[in-house]
Amino acid sequence: QVQLVESGGGLVQAGGSLRLSCAASGRTFSNYGMGWFRQAPGKEREFVAGISWNGVWIYYADSVKGRFTISRDNAKNTVDLQMNSLKPEDTAVYYCAADALRWRVGVERQMHEYNGWGQGTQVTVSS
Numbered sequence: 106q107v108q109l110v111e112s113g114g115g116l117v118q119a120g121g122s123l124r125l126s127c128a129a130s131g132r133t134f135s136n137y138g139m140g141w142f143r144q145a146p147g148k149e150r151e152f153v154a155g156i157s158w159n160g161v162w163i164y165y166a167d168s169v170k171g172r173f174t175i176s177r178d179n180a181k182n183t184v185d186l187q188m189n190s191l192k193p194e195d196t197a198v199y200y201c202a203a204d205a206l207r208w209r210v211g212v213e214r215q216m217h218e219y220n221g222w223g224q225g226t227q228v229t230v231s232s
Contacts, residue, residue, distance in 0.1 A: 107131045107203045107221035114199060114226030117191055121230070125186040127201030127223055135159075135179035138204035138212060140219060141186045143197035143228075150200070154186060155212035158204075164212040169195075191230045198225040 113125040125141070140155035154165045154175040163175060174187040184201060203221030204213050213219070 109201045109203060109221055109223035111199065111201045111223040111226040114228045116229045116231065119191060119193055119230055119232050121191050122189045123191065123228060125188065125199055125226060127184045129182045129203065134182040136207045138209050139177060139184040140202045140204065140213065141175060142200045142202055142216065144200070145197040150216060152214040155214060156184065157212055158208055162211050164214065193230045193232045195228060196230050197228060199228050200225045
């Protein structure tokens with residue numbers, strides 16, 4: 106079973122940047138896609154960005170496209186989310202997630218297709 110630990114959250118002013126990192130262990134990291142989700146107070150958890158097992162396919166939610174960048178380092182078993190031009194509406198708990206399917210073609214955006222989740226890291230963007 107995969108274990109995921111996020112880091113890098115915090116408080117930032119609107120227009121600022123943060124970099125989230127997720128360290129994985131417990132299975133062969135390079136065989137599985139990874140995703141970032143977020144959940145704001147009173148809202149459902151939503152997909153933010155995902156990257157395939159080989160880094161070839163990347164997908165972003167429309168709300169973050171052009172501002173966020175997802176990347177992975179299969180040698181270090183990490184996946185990062187660089188967040189630029191942050192807005193107050195980006196405030197949420199951000200979760201790292203591991204795809205349940207090995208060697209998936211493309212990027213999965215549905216929560217139920219991920220079988221590993223981190224504990225979450227809070228990102229707060231002040232106006």
